[in-house]
Amino acid sequence: MKAIRCERGSVVLDERAPAPTAGAGEAVVEPTRLAVNAEDAMAVGAEFSGVLGHEFVGRVVEINAPAGHASHARLMGKRVVGSAHTPCGECERCRSGLALHCAHATVLGIRGRDGCFAQRFTIPAASLVPLPDKLADDQAIFATTVGRVLHAARMLRVEGKTFVSVLGDGPVALLAAQVMARRNASVRLLGTREENMELCTKWGVKHRAQHEVGRRHDQDIVFDCSGTAETASVALGLVRPRGVVVLMRAFGPGASLPVETIVRDEVQVLGSRGCAVAEAVSELAAGRVDVLSLVARRLRFEDGPQAIRAAGEPGMLKILLDAA
Ligand SMILES: [Zn+2]
Structure with a gap:
């Protein structure tokens, strides 16, 4: 064969x-x-x-x-x-x-x-x-x-008006944006490739170029689907105190997370791979x-x-x- x-x-x-x-x-x-x-x-x-x-x-x-x-x-x-x-x-x-x-x-x-x-x-x-x-x-x-996205979503509580940012524009990010939008959250996808991000329009999901967005510590939940140390750090700049960052991919050895922000803002960092x-x-x-x-x-x-x-x-x- x-x-x-x-x-x-x-x-x-x-x-x-x-x-x-x-x-x-x-x-x-x-x-x-x-x-x-x-x-x-x-x-x-x-x-x-x-x-x-x-x-x-x-x-x-x-x-x-x-x-x-x-x-x-x-x-x-x-x-x-x-x-x-x-x-x-x-x-x-x-x-x-x-x-x-x-x-x-x-x-x-x-x-x-x-x-x-x-x-x-x-x-x-x-x-x-x-x-x-x-x-x-x-x-x-x-x-x-x-299934990757649904497993991660099961770990989260979405109540009232929840603000969600999704970092990335690959298949996992595009599906996370759709799944979270259906859970009545206000979702925006922050990517780098316009042709991929444009797909969000047909699902009624907002999208912006990642570099255009200020790090205002105002998002309830941030999905990092890119898996780089840089995007994990962006995620921690976006999430509000006591908010949740979901890491959907691991980044390479030698990189580190801004632990000071995690402790100061009591952020929950969840890994997900199921x-x-x-x-x-x-x-x-x-x-x-x-x-x-x-x-x-x-x-x-x-x-x-x-x-x-x-x-x-x-x-x-x-x-x-x-x-x-
Ligand atoms: Zn076993």
């Missing part, structure tokens, strides 16, 4: 990859739609070795469900999306409900596990979420990105978020290596691969 692999920092289309079989508790999925984004390009930079890819829509073609796991067996033949994060399921954290923070977790196509850029791939059945028929592949493929996939499927099926506007390009599966290079370009929205 065909697979897109990373070997020693270079990306290749492997036409003779071995077809996988499902281990205990796993499913084999045949993808129909794949998405390529900056994390895939970063996995190449980090010299991940194996099949790339972590965002997919596909059909379950084989399942190895241990006895007593009827819910897994019922996934056979179903159209699904799934979470890329695979906890071990056995450690202390996994057993105490903190599977997201499992120290032994692998991540599809990013850490310790082959990804989904292949004609078939394996994934734990527990990571899969079945899709309603009415939800098209092109929308369902956004489930993990929408993903509410099932909730995202419901949100997408109900048509509550526009994701189709975030598709930048559509390419054939065979163009995957080129797509991964393009995904690393600044400001790139979602690149979809047709895997069917």
Whole structure:
């Protein structure tokens, strides 16, 4: 079968990859739609070795469900999306409900596990979420990105007139702006790329160039979706005393946050990296978020290596691969 692999920092289309079989508790999925984004390009930079890819829509073609796991067996033949994060399921954290923070977790196509850029791939059945028929592949493929935002939003209290600023203009920022606007907040997106920010107009969300906005310490909630030390510092200039800053991405080593502001203004700084996939499927099926506007390009599966290079370009929205 065909697979897109990373070997020693270079990306290749492997036409003779071995077809996988499902281990205990796993499913084999045949993808129909794949998405390529900056994390895939970063996995190449980090010299991940194996099949790339972590965002997919596909059909379950084989399942190895241990006895007593009827819910897994019922996934056979179903159209699904799934979470890329695979906890071990056995450690202390996994057993105490903190599977997201499992120290032994692998991540599809990013850490310790082959990804989904292949004609078939394996994934734990527990990571899969079945899709309603009415939800098209092109929308369902956004489930993990929408899920990232919904997971973060669950940590926040939005009461009365809440002022929210979203820093960034990539897919996560554009979805965070939409999701928070639907929670009755007054939302503005502060980005650097006019062509991306312009999308906010059709959702009725205000947008401004980041450098034009004063740091007035008057926002209740600030999402930093850019993940640089500079934007984290901008976020702390925007947030009001006792407000909340949500960091959606980590920034590189050596950078630091203005701790003095955090202490003086009693700011809550929340890290967020979880993903509410099932909730995202419901949100997408109900048509509550526009994701189709975030598709930048559509390419054939065979163009995957080129797509991964393009995904690393600044400001790139979602690149979809047709895997069917
Ligand atoms: Zn674990």
